[in-house]
Amino acid sequence: MIGMNLTKYQALLKTVELGSITRAAEAMGYTQSALSRAIAELEREWDLELLTRSRSGVALSSDGSVLLPAIRGLCNAAKMLEEQVAELHGMTQGTLRVGTFTSVSIHWLPGIMKVFLDRYPGIHFELVSSWEFAEIEDLIRRGEVDCGFLRVPAGEGLDTIPLRQDRLLAVLPPDHPLAHAPCYPIARFTQEPYIRISEERDMEISRIFQEEGVRPNLQYNVNDDFAILAMVEQGLGVSIMPELVLRDSNRRFSAILLDHPRFREIGLAVRSGKAPSPLTSHFLSCVQELVAQMDPDISPE
Structure with a gap:
């Protein structure tokens, strides 16, 4: 489940960083609808609202703030694993x-x-x-x-x-x-x-x-x-x-x-x-x- 959701976690982090689903989608090379759908699926899986949405953009909800450090840690660990594999393949x-x-x-x-x-x-x-x-x-x-x-x-x-x-x-x-x-x-x-x-x-x-x-x-x-x-x-x-x-x-x-x-x-x-x-x-x-x-x-x- 974690591996399947990693892209969704990354999408959430990028959205929080940029304060906009549209800008996050552009940065990650996805369409706005695809990124929005990925985050919505994550919210449905966890039965939690992770983002608050308004006309001025998006921000973390209180539940999202609680989970953010763990999500970020998981993505960083996945990146470290990727780099260790890359090292074995000669960077x-x-x-x-x-x-x-x-x-x-x-x-x-x-x-x-x-x-x-x-x-x-x-x-x-x-x-x-x-x-x-x-x-x-x-x-x-x-x-x-x-x-x-x-x-x-x-x-x-x-x-x-x-x-x-x-x-x-x-x-x-x-x-x-x-x-x-x-x-x-x-x-x-x-x-x-x-x-x-x-x-x-x-x-x-x-x-x-x-x-x-x-x-x-x-x-x-x-x-x-x-x-x-x-x-x-x-x-x-x-x-x-x-x-x-x-x-x-x-x-x-x-x-x-x-x-x-x-x-x-x-x-x-x-x-x-x-x-x-x-x-x-x-x-x-x-x-x-x-x-x-x-x-x-x-x-x-």
């Missing part, structure tokens, strides 16, 4: 779930995936993106992804591998008086219009100002890195951004070091207390190898 099949954030998704992952798939062509990637590192941490702890890129140090319950120091740079309009200077004085942020990424995402940058005893001349709160670059290009203000975000941008700006250089550490994390699967272990090694070979420099216009 010819399996699914790797990776948590990631935008700049890594754009600048690192495509190349990493290509090399990994050249080595193990039967592997399927499932990428789960988030703007917030805390959300990626939670995904790893809950077993919803096998590993995840995030900022280190990370929270409890995770084992991390440091990968690269990503410089935090002053981002200035191209005609700014200090556009070609060797560095930008942090104290000067009190004078110029400052554009800040949303508070939930700028913990590292807020820490810089706290430690320096500087209160920036905050003019704009923005929730998108690329919007900040567009605003800086138009001379609306200055900002601080990670170097990886700035790579290959088609915007015109100057990016220079802070007078007291600062970094964020990007790493890769897995859940503590449990050995990574063979597939995940191969991926961790591949990432470490390839990131070490990457060129860290950017070339702003």
